[in-house]
Amino acid sequence: MLFRATASAIRSQLRPAAATLGRQSPALGRAFSVTARTLGDSPRSLNSLSEDEQMMRDMVSRFAREVVQPRVTAMDEAEQMDAEVIRGLFDAGLMGIETPVEQGGAGASFTSAILAIEELAKIDPSVSVLCDVHNTLVNTVFRTYASRELQEKYLPALAERSLGCFCLSEASSGSDAFALQTRAELHGDHYVINGAKMWITNSGEADVFLVFATVDPALGYRGITCFVIDRSMGVQVGKKERKLGIRASSTCQVTLDDVRVPRENVLGEVGKGYKIAIEILNEGRIGIAAQMLGLAQGAFDHALPYLFQRKQFGSRIGDFQAMQHQYAQIATDIEAARLLTYNAARLKEEGVSFAKEAAMAKLYASQVAERASSKVVEWMGGVGFTRDMPVEKLYRDCKIGAIYEGTSNIQLQTIAKILAKEYQ
Numbered sequence: 001m002l003f004r005a006t007a008s009a010i011r012s013q014l015r016p017a018a019a020t021l022g023r024q025s026p027a028l029g030r031a032f033s034v035t036a037r038t039l040g041d042s043p044r045s046l047n048s049l050s051e052d053e054q055m056m057r058d059m060v061s062r063f064a065r066e067v068v069q070p071r072v073t074a075m076d077e078a079e080q081m082d083a084e085v086i087r088g089l090f091d092a093g094l095m096g097i098e099t100p101v102e103q104g105g106a107g108a109s110f111t112s113a114i115l116a117i118e119e120l121a122k123i124d125p126s127v128s129v130l131c132d133v134h135n136t137l138v139n140t141v142f143r144t145y146a147s148r149e150l151q152e153k154y155l156p157a158l159a160e161r162s163l164g165c166f167c168l169s170e171a172s173s174g175s176d177a178f179a180l181q182t183r184a185e186l187h188g189d190h191y192v193i194n195g196a197k198m199w200i201t202n203s204g205e206a207d208v209f210l211v212f213a214t215v216d217p218a219l220g221y222r223g224i225t226c227f228v229i230d231r232s233m234g235v236q237v238g239k240k241e242r243k244l245g246i247r248a249s250s251t252c253q254v255t256l257d258d259v260r261v262p263r264e265n266v267l268g269e270v271g272k273g274y275k276i277a278i279e280i281l282n283e284g285r286i287g288i289a290a291q292m293l294g295l296a297q298g299a300f301d302h303a304l305p306y307l308f309q310r311k312q313f314g315s316r317i318g319d320f321q322a323m324q325h326q327y328a329q330i331a332t333d334i335e336a337a338r339l340l341t342y343n344a345a346r347l348k349e350e351g352v353s354f355a356k357e358a359a360m361a362k363l364y365a366s367q368v369a370e371r372a373s374s375k376v377v378e379w380m381g382g383v384g385f386t387r388d389m390p391v392e393k394l395y396r397d398c399k400i401g402a403i404y405e406g407t408s409n410i411q412l413q414t415i416a417k418i419l420a421k422e423y424q
């Protein structure tokens with residue numbers, strides 16, 4: 001009851017704000033966001049947010065504290081996302097953040113989505129990645145590349161009740177994603193799809209599967225095509241992987257065994273799936289950077305009050321210079337990760353190239369998350385090492401930041417390739 005009341009209170013604040021934003025054209029929306037950050041002609045700090053962005057951040061922070069926090073430990077131990085949390089995200093309008101209001105979404109900006117992912121990750125990175133994949137990958141693919149018919153059919157459902165997942169990786173194609181082997185063969189007005197996808201976030205609970213498959217292996221990456229597949233079309237979801245961290249987030253194998261998909265469920269053009277995957281993962285990386293940033297800040301926020309309560313040798317441990325230097329350093333690292341992340345988000349919104357900055361943000365924020373959560377466990381001593389403290393979980397959760405949506409080596413490769421072009 002309390003949960004429903006909280007979700008609906010948050011929703012009642014978010015929806016009118018979303019409606020106001022959504023009435024504006026995308027161009028006006030961008031202009032609004034840029035104007036909000038400028039004072040006359042003087043650019044303002046990256047940390048300055050528009051009123052709508054501040055409102056999104058504050059509301060998600062409240063949702064995370066009131067709805068998610070009481071369930072975090074139980075979800076981690078059960079390795080299961082609480083269905084009430086997913087329902088609450090939909091009810092609060094957080095599953096269609098950038099979806100236009102006319103299609104049931106909040107009509108808010110990309111930066112608003114990034115702020116939501118960051119706030120959720122402060123409390124639970126598992127809930128954060130569920131919201132992130134659904135918003136920055138699945139919804140964005142529909143908004144950017146889908147036909148009007150597919151948008152009208154799927155975007156309202158994705159904003160209100162249907163969870164989505166993004167199925168690219170396979171057992172033999174991870175970093176080398178375009179070596180995928182899932183096959184789509186055209187038979188009249190249907191494609192028949194066969195293959196197996198690995199590591200699919202949200203697949204345990206998802207209704208909508210974006211599946212990348214090749215229509216002709218001889219075409220190499222130019223055969224890769226993106227399909228929209230409903231669970232009811234015959235998708236089989238395997239058992240959940242048992243993981244080091246983000247345990248409440250479902251990660252499963254997805255098997256497609258002679259799944260018949262109507263021809264009109266090709267998302268974008270046949271053979272252009274590789275382009276969709278590249279472009280969408282560039283954006284998605286900013287989402288993972290935000291998740292890692294939130295995780296680092298969440299760990300820091302748990303530890304700092306403890307440092308000023310705990311006494312040893314007659315002094316608060318936070319007053320020892322050796323400790324002061326460490327928390328000053330970590331605070332600086334977190335601030336740098338935040339600036340990289342927000343900058344990448346602003347560049348994306350401004351419609352200029354952002355692939356290098358997104359890769360830098362994801363690489364660095366995941367490094368900072370590892371460093372910060374490790375230090376925080378140490379700062380809290382034996383207590384920090386126990387499962388009674390949330391920092392133990394955040395320390396386990398951080399490792400995934402260096403792996404999914406492109407490993408750290410792959411981010412470095414992306415950065416290096418762009419630098420080489422800039423300097424050659």
Ligand SMILES: Cc1cc2nc3c(=O)[nH]c(=O)nc-3n(C[C@H](O)[C@H](O)[C@H](O)COP(=O)(O)OP(=O)(O)OC[C@H]3O[C@@H](n4cnc5c(N)ncnc54)[C@H](O)[C@@H]3O)c2cc1C
Binds near residue numbers: 174199407408410
């Ligand atoms: C919890 C979780 C959730 C995930 N969610 C999704 C999802 O929703 N959808 C999806 O499609 N995928 C998902 N993935 C898959 C994820 O994107 C891949 O695991 C990741 O891309 C790495 O691929 P891999 O595991 O095959 O590792 P590999 O590609 O085998 O890499 C192993 C190691 O080799 C290094 N390496 C590989 N190639 C190079 C190179 N050229 N140069 C230098 N080093 C290299 C890597 O950096 C890494 O350290 C998820 C994975 C996990 C663990």
